[in-house]
Amino acid sequence: RRSKMKIFTGIVVSTKMAKTATVAVERVVVHPLYKKRFKRVKKYHVHDDIGAKVGQKVKFAASKPMSKLKKWKILEVIK
Numbered sequence: 001r002r003s004k005m006k007i008f009t010g011i012v013v014s015t016k017m018a019k020t021a022t023v024a025v026e027r028v029v030v031h032p033l034y035k036k037r038f039k040r041v042k043k044y045h046v047h048d049d050i051g052a053k054v055g056q057k058v059k060f061a062a063s064k065p066m067s068k069l070k071k072w073k074i075l076e077v078i079k
Contacts, residue, residue: 006062009078012052013043020070021048023058046072 010025023046028037046060047070056077063073 007059007075008044008061008072009057009059010044012054012056012058015048015052015054017045019048021046021052021058021074023060023072023074044072045069046074048074050074050077052077 008023008025010023012021013024014022023044024041025044026039026041029040030037044060045067046058047063047066052058052074057079058077059075060072061075062071065071
């Protein structure tokens with residue numbers, strides 16, 4: 001059985017906060033009328049126990065809320 005946990009992959013953009021990383025997730029969207037493909041970027045505040053560096057690709061998942069904006073946790077560093 002598959003778990004319903006949301007898992008995203010993104011690139012660490014900032015690590016200036018204590019135990020928090022800002023991760024940018026990029027997705028491709030198709031315009032409903034004109035069918036043009038374009039990129040959308042959303043940033044997430046992610047709890048960082050591992051100590052990821054800026055520029056690293058990370059996999060993160062939903063977790064219990066740790067602050068007002070922090071509801072995600074880094075699972076692993078890819079590459």
